[in-house]
Amino acid sequence: MMIVCCSCKRVKQDEEWVDCFDLENSDGALSHGYCPDCFRRAMQAMKAQGRSWETLKVHGFDHWI
Numbered sequence: 001m002m003i004v005c006c007s008c009k010r011v012k013q014d015e016e017w018v019d020c021f022d023l024e025n026s027d028g029a030l031s032h033g034y035c036p037d038c039f040r041r042a043m044q045a046m047k048a049q050g051r052s053w054e055t056l057k058v059h060g061f062d063h064w065i
Helices: 036-048 053-058
Strands: 002-005 011-013 016-018 030-033
Touching: none
Parallel strands: 002 030
Antiparallel strands: 002 011, 011 016
């Protein structure tokens, strides 16, 4: 299964996140999540808004990472 960052659209290949992957020629299943850089930025934005990752986990939103 190919994982695509829902923010920057980089693709996880092996243990790396890479740019410029041709998804149209992919024959595998796709899923989405956050790459480490975008996850860090999203958490910083949430913290600035007074929200936290722990709050999301309590409400069941921890499956999208």
